[in-house]
Amino acid sequence: MIQLSIVIVNYKTPSLVIDCLATIERETSGIDYEVIVVDNDSGDCSGDLVLKAFPSVRWIDMGYNAGFARANNAGIRLSNGGIVLLLNPDTLIEDRAISGCYELLSASSYIACGVQLLNPDRSPQISGNFFMKGGLNYLLPLPYLGPLVKGVGGLLRVATPHVPDAGALVEVDWVNGAYLMVKREAIDLGGLLDEDFFLYAEEAEWCSRLRRLGKICIYGQFHVVHLEGASANSTFGAEGKGYYDLYDRKGLQIMLSNFVRIRKQFGIGWFLVQMCFYWLDIPVFGAGLLLSGLTRGGGNGRRYSWAMLRGFCWNVGYITARSGTIIRNKPYFYKVL
Numbered sequence: 001m002i003q004l005s006i007v008i009v010n011y012k013t014p015s016l017v018i019d020c021l022a023t024i025e026r027e028t029s030g031i032d033y034e035v036i037v038v039d040n041d042s043g044d045c046s047g048d049l050v051l052k053a054f055p056s057v058r059w060i061d062m063g064y065n066a067g068f069a070r071a072n073n074a075g076i077r078l079s080n081g082g083i084v085l086l087l088n089p090d091t092l093i094e095d096r097a098i099s100g101c102y103e104l105l106s107a108s109s110y111i112a113c114g115v116q117l118l119n120p121d122r123s124p125q126i127s128g129n130f131f132m133k134g135g136l137n138y139l140l141p142l143p144y145l146g147p148l149v150k151g152v153g154g155l156l157r158v159a160t161p162h163v164p165d166a167g168a169l170v171e172v173d174w175v176n177g178a179y180l181m182v183k184r185e186a187i188d189l190g191g192l193l194d195e196d197f198f199l200y201a202e203e204a205e206w207c208s209r210l211r212r213l214g215k216i217c218i219y220g221q222f223h224v225v226h227l228e229g230a231s232a233n234s235t236f237g238a239e240g241k242g243y244y245d246l247y248d249r250k251g252l253q254i255m256l257s258n259f260v261r262i263r264k265q266f267g268i269g270w271f272l273v274q275m276c277f278y279w280l281d282i283p284v285f286g287a288g289l290l291l292s293g294l295t296r297g298g299g300n301g302r303r304y305s306w307a308m309l310r311g312f313c314w315n316v317g318y319i320t321a322r323s324g325t326i327i328r329n330k331p332y333f334y335k336v337l
Contacts, residue, residue, distance in 0.1 A: 004033040004102050005079030008087050009071040011039070014046040016089040016227070021054045023093040031099050036079060038062060038071040067198035067335060068177065069206075076192060082106070084187065086203075088178040090227040091117075097222040101181055104219055111186035111214035112207065114175035115222040116166045124165035125226055127179075128172035128218035131208065134270035135262045137161040141244040143304050143312070144288040145281045166220025173211055175218065177203030178226045186210050194264065198335035200257035208265045247311030253336045255315055256322070260334050263326050271327065278316050285309050 006024065010017050017037060024035065038060045039046055047059050060078065062071055072086050083102060097115050105113045117125040139149045163170050180203055190209045193202050207216060245251045255278075263271040289304060318336075325332050 001032060002034050002080040002082075003031045003106075004083050004085060004098070005075075005081030006033060006035045006085045006087055006098070007072055007075030007079065008035065008037045008089050009040060009068060009075075010037055010042060010046055010050070010089055011065065012042045012044055012046065013089050014042075014044070014049040017046070017050050018053050020087070020089050020091055020093070021050070021057065023091075024098060025054075027093045027096055028098045029096070031102055033098075033102075034058060034080060036060060036075040038075045040065045040067070040071055065335075065337060068200075069193035069197045069202040070195045073192040073195060076187065082184050084182050084184065086177060086180045086182075088226065091178055092225040092227075094223045094225065097179075097224050100222050101219050105181055105183065108217075109214065110217050112175065112180065112182040112210055112216045114172075114181070114216075114218045115179050115224050116218065116220045117176060117178060117226040117228075118223050120225060120227060125176070125228060126162045126164065127176050127220075128163040128166055128170055129174050129176075129204070130159070130161050130163075131173045131265075132158075132161045134266050134273060135258065136274075138258045138262065138274060139277055141246055142277065142281045143246075143285045143308070145277065145284055163218060163220075166218040168220050170218045170220060172216055172218055174204045174207030175216060176226075178228075179224050180207075182210065186213050189213055196260060196264075196332055196334055197257055198253065198333065198337075200254050201261040202257070205261045205264055246315060247308040249336060251311070252315040252318060256319055256334050256336060259319055260326055263329060268327055271323075275320065275323065278319075282309075282313055282316065285312060 008017060008020065021035065035054070035056070036058045037050060040062050041064050047061070050057060051059060058078070060074055062074060066074070076084055083106060085098065101113055101115060114127050117127045119125055140146045142149070163172060190213050193206045197205070210216065246255055259271060259274065262274055285304070286309060289306060289309060292304070
């Protein structure tokens with residue numbers, strides 16, 4: 001009897017998948033599990049390479065680049081385990097992080113859990129998060145305005161929206177989708193991931209629905225190395241890690257998904273408030289660049305550039321053009337590729 005189903009989404013990263021599967025096999029014991037790899041129309045030899053190395057893997061071809069939510073949903077629908085783990089291909093399992101989590105989660109009243117994610121240099125990644133009213137933490141990456149918002153939040157003693165480093169069990173509102181383990185009964189009641197999302201923010205919106213059914217936690221004693229951004233950068237042809245680059249196509253997808261989540265989870269009012277901040281940041285961005293050019297003598301050492309401002313303006317304009325669709329909240333695939 002299958003106890004745990006592990007769902008991994010692949011897009012042109014067979015070597016990452018193989019490395020991930022090798023650590024799963026090495027570090028997971030004592031439970032019956034299956035691995036389902038869902039391929040987003042890689043158009044390469046991913047399937048041949050992965051299945052040659054791990055013949056027991058169940059391989060699903062989506063036939064198009066369906067993104068994170070739709071591909072994971074396809075895997076969940078075909079899975080047999082009483083608990084499902086969504087796992088990024090750019091992860092490396094350590095210290096029984098799968099079987100250990102399974103044992104704790106299945107014996108607990110929690111409906112979902114994550115682990116402490118690590119960077120390759122062993123520094124902690126943000127793994128567990130708390131909901132901030134209106135999604136105001138999405139203002140923090142804004143050039144110039146973001147640090148101001150953060151400073152005001154500090155003066156008002158606003159609690160940090162994430163757990164910097166979980167050393168043991170910590171209750172959270174949502175978990176990073178690189179490693180997200182969920183009980184089947186919670187999925188049956190709360191529904192699958194929202195298929196309007198292509199990439200980014202979908203796990204936060206999903207956890208907002210799951211959270212109504214029960215508590216979510218991070219088991220910080222378990223560690224998984226996450227090569228953050230490796231699979232997404234392959235998709236977008238980007239190089240940066242994290243979610244603070246709002247100036248290129250990857251940044252556009254991040255912004256778009258964040259705004260879709262704000263509308264779905266927090267409502268129209270907060271969506272409009274956030275749009276106003278993003279529009280306000282355009283003249284602030286320009287003024288900051290002008291001031292920086294004057295004070296730094298030609299712009300050497302600038303953190304921002306005019307090219308970044310142009311990219312930011314384009315991205316804000318793109319989202320503004322789709323605001324009506326987002327506000328109506330009808331089914332729509334928010335994919336920028």
